[in-house]
Amino acid sequence: MRTITWLGVLGLGLVGVSCAESGDTLDTNGNEGQVEMSVSTAVLHDISPPLRDMVPVMEPKRHAEREFRHLPLGARVVADPIVQSAPGPNVAVTNGLNFAGVGAGDLGFSPDAAPPDTNGVVGSTQYVQWVNESLAVFDKTTGAVAAGFPKRGNVIWTGFGGGCEINNDGDPVVQYDKAANRWILTQFSVSTTPFLQCVAVSTTADATGSYARYAFAYGTFPDYPKLGVWPDAYYITFNMFGSTFVGAQACAYDRARMLAGQTATQICFQQPNTVASLLPSDLDGSTAPPAGSPNFMMTLATTTSLNLFKFHVDFANPASSTFTGPTVIPVVAFSTACRNGAACIPQSGTRQDLDSLSDRLMYRLAFRNFGDHQTLMLNHSVSTGRKTGAGIRWYELRSPGTGNFTIFQQATFAPDANHRWMGSIAQDKVGNIAVGYSVSSSNIHPAIRYAVRAPTDAPGILSNEISIKEGGGSQLSGLDRWGDYSAMTVDPIDDCTFFFTSEYLKANGTFNWSTQIASFKVAGCQ
Numbered sequence: 001m002r003t004i005t006w007l008g009v010l011g012l013g014l015v016g017v018s019c020a021e022s023g024d025t026l027d028t029n030g031n032e033g034q035v036e037m038s039v040s041t042a043v044l045h046d047i048s049p050p051l052r053d054m055v056p057v058m059e060p061k062r063h064a065e066r067e068f069r070h071l072p073l074g075a076r077v078v079a080d081p082i083v084q085s086a087p088g089p090n091v092a093v094t095n096g097l098n099f100a101g102v103g104a105g106d107l108g109f110s111p112d113a114a115p116p117d118t119n120g121v122v123g124s125t126q127y128v129q130w131v132n133e134s135l136a137v138f139d140k141t142t143g144a145v146a147a148g149f150p151k152r153g154n155v156i157w158t159g160f161g162g163g164c165e166i167n168n169d170g171d172p173v174v175q176y177d178k179a180a181n182r183w184i185l186t187q188f189s190v191s192t193t194p195f196l197q198c199v200a201v202s203t204t205a206d207a208t209g210s211y212a213r214y215a216f217a218y219g220t221f222p223d224y225p226k227l228g229v230w231p232d233a234y235y236i237t238f239n240m241f242g243s244t245f246v247g248a249q250a251c252a253y254d255r256a257r258m259l260a261g262q263t264a265t266q267i268c269f270q271q272p273n274t275v276a277s278l279l280p281s282d283l284d285g286s287t288a289p290p291a292g293s294p295n296f297m298m299t300l301a302t303t304t305s306l307n308l309f310k311f312h313v314d315f316a317n318p319a320s321s322t323f324t325g326p327t328v329i330p331v332v333a334f335s336t337a338c339r340n341g342a343a344c345i346p347q348s349g350t351r352q353d354l355d356s357l358s359d360r361l362m363y364r365l366a367f368r369n370f371g372d373h374q375t376l377m378l379n380h381s382v383s384t385g386r387k388t389g390a391g392i393r394w395y396e397l398r399s400p401g402t403g404n405f406t407i408f409q410q411a412t413f414a415p416d417a418n419h420r421w422m423g424s425i426a427q428d429k430v431g432n433i434a435v436g437y438s439v440s441s442s443n444i445h446p447a448i449r450y451a452v453r454a455p456t457d458a459p460g461i462l463s464n465e466i467s468i469k470e471g472g473g474s475q476l477s478g479l480d481r482w483g484d485y486s487a488m489t490v491d492p493i494d495d496c497t498f499f500f501t502s503e504y505l506k507a508n509g510t511f512n513w514s515t516q517i518a519s520f521k522v523a524g525c526q
Contacts, residue, residue, distance in 0.1 A: 103514030228280030445471030
């Protein structure tokens with residue numbers, strides 16, 4: 001084993017890096033602030049039959065609430081000085097599809113776990129949605145579900161062997177590689193060891209076809225995976241847990257080899273336990289980042305700042321890979337909703353509150369290259385500082401092409417006393433912004449809504465709110481989890497049409513969630 005080590009202190013712009021030959025993982029030995037690199041090859045790899053032909057093994061139904069690990073920022077409470085407390089001006093929007101996704105009473109599906117962690121993405125001709133148990137493929141122009149779907153999430157690993165095949169542990173993410181016209185499906189396997197991240201990359205643009213399948217192994221529990229597509233790699237992040245929180249881990253999968261269906265490696269940088277819930281940047285649009293651009297990763301640092309890291313990967317010479325930062329980006333002070341992300345979101349007709357997950361940034365960290373500048377879009381849930389209400393704090397960061405991002409605009413969307421949380425944000429090719437989220441209060445059941453803004457609008461202002469689906473019921477006692485993988489994505493063909501998916505309930509109950517998928521386009525984008 002060859003080892004190279006640099007040590008530094010996080011928070012001062014320095015990092016520690018350790019490099020090891022393929023297959024080696026290095027111990028931090030308790031050195032605070034040390035960031036280490038490891039290189040390993042997928043422990044399993046093959047090419048699957050077409051997904052459309054795979055038949056799932058029947059599994060016994062069980063009702064299980066998935067464990068969640070909070071990572072508090074601190075209990076500082078401040079009045080938010082940048083709350084948008086009234087709806088903004090109407091922005092012309094053309095609504096498209098609005099149809100049922102995988103959920104209770106739809107598509108022959110019955111939930112057995114909560115939350116659904118509803119995730120989805122639009123591709124060239126299809127939309128793929130994945131919840132904690134199952135995934136489905138839809139025609140993106142009609143909303144019709146493909147024959148034989150939904151399927152159990154682990155059916156994609158039928159015949160693969162190991163934990164990926166036998167476990168259906170969830171925390172799913174589905175992505176679309178716009179440059180290659182390929183799908184990426186991933187979920188973890190943590191019911192058995194070794195802990196695995198199961199990754200499948202389609203061999204064509206058809207999500208129902210065959211996949212190159214990979215299992216990457218980890219020494220500690222890889223919780224809360226988030227995946228971003230970048231030209232040089234697929235970047236994924238985790239919160240790693242042993243007996244206690246170890247720290248975030250950032251990994252890069254060898255995109256070129258995975259697209260070719262070849263064996264592939266991962267290069268990972270383990271962070272100290274002062275870094276949590278990193279989000280990798282995810283490319284929107286047809287214009288690639290500037291040549292040689294690292295992947296950008298962000299996290300909440302304090303209640304007055306964000307941290308920006310840069311991950312440069314080199315699969316030909318892993319020792320040349322770097323993970324640098326943080327760059328501290330000051331933001332207007334905020335308080336986390338529900339004091340550190342606990343359950344305080346009220347619902348109509350019950351005393352059961354819902355989890356806010358305000359201790360972390362929400363998926364995705366959407367990147368777009370406009371040529372003369374690049375943007376990063378992100379959001380999280382905050383307290384409005386009012387007696388009632390949680391709102392969506394959103395940011396647009398800009399860089400002139402140097403990779404040095406600063407805040408261009410920021411605001412908290414809370415146009416009334418209802419709670420808004422679980423947001424997802426994206427930007428189309430002309431700069432229109434769309435934010436989707438959940439809405440609830442003691443007077444309404446949880447609903448799915450969105451708001452938009454045009455680039456000519458006043459900074460920090462979102463439009464009037466538009467409903468996707470109003471809830472018919474509330475989640476009852478004993479269950480406070482609410483899915484946080486909701487996704488706002490942009491059609492790769494016209495680069496104008498937004499697609500959003502999240503959860504709601506048709507009636508009061510537990511383990512009876514439903515999901516909805518909707519599309520829309522903001523005026524001025526053709």
